[in-house]
Amino acid sequence: MLKFGSRGDSNIVHKCTVRLLEDTEILECEYKPHSKGKYLLDYVCQQLNLVEQDYLGLRYVDINEQRHWLDLGKSIAKQVKDLDPVLFSFRIKFYPPDPFKVKEEITRYQLFLQVKRDLLHGRLYCVPNEAAQLAAYIVQWELGDHDPEIHYGNYVSDLRILIKQTEAIEEKAMEIHQKQLKGQTPEQMENMFMKLAAQLDTYGIDPHSVKDHKSSQLYLGINYSGILTIQGSKKTHHFRWLDIQKINYEGKMFIIHLNYNDKKHTVGFKCPTGAACRHVWRCAMEQMLFFTLNKSSDAPIVSGGGFFSWGTKFKYTGRTEKEIREDTNSPDREEPNIQRTASLRRKASSVPATPSTPLQPHLGYNNLTRSSHSDAGGSRMEPCSSSGLCSGLDGQIYADVAGLETVCEDQEGSGMTKLRTTVLKDDSMDRFSDYYFRDSFEHSSSESQLNLASFGRSSVYEPTTARSSRSQTPLLSHSTVDGRACVPNNHGAAKAAPTTPRGGRRFNVVKAFVPSFVIVTTLVLASTIVLMESESDALTGLRATPEINSLRYQVYEPLKQYIRAIWARLFS
Known part of the structure; x- marks a missing residue:
């Protein structure tokens, strides 16, 4: 097949940074202009010694602050062409309904890290008793058995576990830690944590901010069971995949076509932007296909927009959940060792500037960077300041012209000024902004009944014209110089790639x-x-x-x- 481009493209190497589930760890990676998204995911999984890749994905945020999942079947360079530097976040994309059916413990450990992160950043919503129980499991996982000589006073307050960590919840967590969890190992705590978390309604969802027909603010959550609506602190509706006939969008309107009790219903939700609406639609389609198709070859090429919705078609790639469960071939290797390291006392690591402009092929980068490493540059672990870089919840990052310094995640909502000179964001920009615990909130593991009548007639939308814990891992088979992974240099220095204006979107002739x-x-x-x-x-x-x-x-x-x-x- 003919490929158009410069003969020197094979020498060009792009650089990117991948943040792992523990913010104290990053990977610096390289890819070439024609490398597909799967190449980068394969590389990250190889570094983490993971072979069960079907549940995993990489997220990035474009220059318009819109989140995307990296498409594994498309060129990386084309997807992030406007970004400089390029920052990905390694995340769980498809949360398995039963975490204990995941074959390898090292994969379940990554899932545990993700759900623990969800709890910290407000995506795993639960009532106070559940929050205290989950917090106690994490305390035992972090600190081990209670020791009165070491753990005195409110020792839980030093740990960042919940987005709203009240004294009452901390006291309850300490009581459970001291009286019920003595002798429990980290592996047992992970299993108990996941068993409880998987029962919650908000397990595995990434909230998307939308408005209903009354212009009321709410969140859409999409997971293995369907699409949920969450308003305030309560789940209001649950549209199951079995009841959903079609999902599409028009402009900013995300539309769900339902067949419920042998009656057809159409419900619409307004997203903040057209790009956000397309992202919600794509996430919903991928989740629905992954959890409902018998095999990936049955997946059609789908398009959710109207006649003039250019560039919205996509083909599902990868295996489905049913294919994964029916695969009886266990990984042909010994169970890898897992390095568990207490992490909640630490700040996030320094994320170095990672220009996406091509680099000379002979230049190499450390494959794994940790905050505990010291180098000639001496990345400092210091609080966020106005002259450096801070991240909001779940890694919302702001950098000024001085470059990237320290990443921390405890400043969102503090009223700090967002520096717009260079904007990098992590994978979670939507969250429950009004997240707090209410005693009146019904038990979050219970199922609320779908009541379409509560939407009212105006909710029926009629189309109109008008989102340091890793295993010991081998490195890829690159040559190494002074501990750096290098790409062979066959043709000397690489050509410089053209830069792209970052002030806004490119003018698209077709559109x-x-x-x-x-x-x-x-x-x-x-x-x-x-x-x-x-x-x-x-x-x-x-x-x-x-x-x-x-x-x-x-x-x-x-x-x-x-x-x-x-x-x-x-x-x-």
């Missing part, structure tokens, strides 16, 4: 002119047919002009007869 061309062509054809076929007296004078007569007998009539002949042959 700008094709819709106009189609509309104008349709109007011209319709007007010509009306003029030639109509017997209206108002058009008699116009039809009698020499130009129209010439057009009629030299072009229109021959074309008309040709179409009639084709039609007759096809249907005779």
Whole structure:
């Protein structure tokens, strides 16, 4: 197959940074212009010694602050072409309904880290008793058995476990830690934590901010069971995949077509932007296909937009959950060792500047960087300051012209000024902003019944015209120099790649002119047919002009007869 591009493209190497589930760890990776997304995910999983990759993914945020999952079947460079530096976040993309059916413990450990992160950043919503129980498991996992000589006072307050960590919850967590969990190992704590967390309604969801038909703010959560709506601190509706017939969008409106109790319903939710709406639609489609298809080969090429929704089609890649469960071939290797390291006392690591412009192939980078490492540069572990970089919850990062310094995650909501010179964001920009515990909130593991009548008639949307804990791992088979992984240099220095303006979106010729061309062509054809076929007296004078007569007998009539002949042959 012919590939267009410079012969020197094979020498160009791009650099990116991948943040792992523990923010104290990052990977610095390289990819070439034609490398697909799967190449980067394979590389990260190899570094983490993971072979069960089906549940995993990489997220990034574009220059318009919109989140995306890296498409494994498309070129990395094309997906992040406007980003400089390039920052990915390694995350669980598909949360398994039963975490204990995941085959390898090292994969379940990554899932534990993700759900622990969800609890910290407000995505795993639970009532106070559940929060205290989960917190106690994490305390035992972090600190081990209670020792009165070491653990005195409110020792839980030193740990960042919950987004809203009240004294009452801390006291309850300490009581459970001291009286119920003595002798429990970290592995047992992980299992107990996951067993409780997997029962919660908000397990495995990434909240998307939307508005309903009353313009009320709420969140859509999408996971293995379907699409949930969450308002305030309560789950209001649950649209199951079995009841959903179709998902599409129009502009900013995300639309769910339901068949519930043998009746068809259409419910719409308004997203903040068109790009956010497309992201919600794509996330919903991927989750639905992953958890409902028998095999990935059954996945069609789907498009959720209207006629003028260019670039919205996608083909599902990877295996489905059913294929994973039916795969009886266990990984042919010994169970890898897992390094568990207490992490909640530590700040996030320094994330270095990671330019996406091509680098010379002979330059290498440390494959794994930790905050505990010291180097010549001496990355400092210090609080966020106005002259450096801070991240909000779940890694919302702001950098000024001085470059990237320290990453921390405890500043969102503090009213700090967002520095817009360079904006990098982690994978979770949506969260439950009004997250707090209410005693009146029903037990979060209970199922609320779908009541479409509560939406009211106005909710039925009629389309109109108008988101240091790793295993000991081998490195990839690159040559190494001074501990750095290197890519062989076959042709000398790499060519510099053209830079892309970062002030806004690129002007897209197709999106700008094709819709106009189609509309104008349709109007011209319709007007010509009306003029030639109509017997209206108002058009008699116009039809009698020499130009129209010439057009009629030299072009229109021959074309008309040709179409009639084709039609007759096809249907005779």
